[in-house]
Amino acid sequence: MVDSEAGVGESLRETLRVTRSYLIELLELVAVEARLNLVTLLLAWILAVAIALLAVTAWLALVAAMVVMTVRAGAxxxxxxxxxxxxxxxxxxxxxxxxxxxxxxxxxxxxxxxxxxxxxxxxx
Structure with missing residues (x-):
C-alpha cells in the first residue's frame, strides 16, 4: 500500500512538472507570436500611410492636370x-x-x- 501511494505521489509530481513545462513553453510561444504580429501590424500601418500619401499625391496631380487642361481650353x-x-x-x-x-x-x-x-x- 505504501509503495502504491508513493508511486501515485511521484506520478502526480511528474504530471504537474510536465504540465508546468508545457504551459511555460506555450506562454513563450504566445509571446513570440505576439511580438511578430505586432511588428507585422506596424509594418502594415506604415505601408497604409504610404499608400494614402501616394493616393493623395495622385489625386492632387489629377486635379492639377484638369485645371491646366481647363485653362488651355479657354477658361x-x-x-x-x-x-x-x-x-x-x-x-x-x-x-x-x-x-x-x-x-x-x-x-x-x-x-x-x-x-x-x-x-x-x-x-x-
Whole structure:
C-alpha cells in the first residue's frame, strides 16, 4: 500500500512538472507570436500611410492636370480652380452621404434581438 501511494505521489509530481513545462513553453510561444504580429501590424500601418500619401499625391496631380487642361481650353485660372474646388466638394458630399448610410448598418442588431427575449424573462 505504501509503495502504491508513493508511486501515485511521484506520478502526480511528474504530471504537474510536465504540465508546468508545457504551459511555460506555450506562454513563450504566445509571446513570440505576439511580438511578430505586432511588428507585422506596424509594418502594415506604415505601408497604409504610404499608400494614402501616394493616393493623395495622385489625386492632387489629377486635379492639377484638369485645371491646366481647363485653362488651355479657354477658361481663366480663377474659374478653373473654382471648378476643381466644386468638383472636390461634390465628391466629398457624395462620400459623406455614403459613409452615413454605411454607419446606419453598424451595430449589434442581431445580438440585441437575440438577447431581448432573455431580458424579458428576467425578474424585475
Amino acid at each position: 481663366d485660372w480663377p474659374a478653373a480652380l473654382l471648378g476643381a474646388a466644386a468638383f472636390n466638394g461634390l465628391l466629398c458630399m457624395a462620400l459623406v452621404i455614403y459613409v452615413r448610410r454605411l454607419m446606419r448598418a453598424v451595430g449589434f442588431d442581431a445580438t440585441r434581438e437575440s438577447l431581448a427575449p432573455a431580458s424579458q424573462n428576467l425578474p424585475t
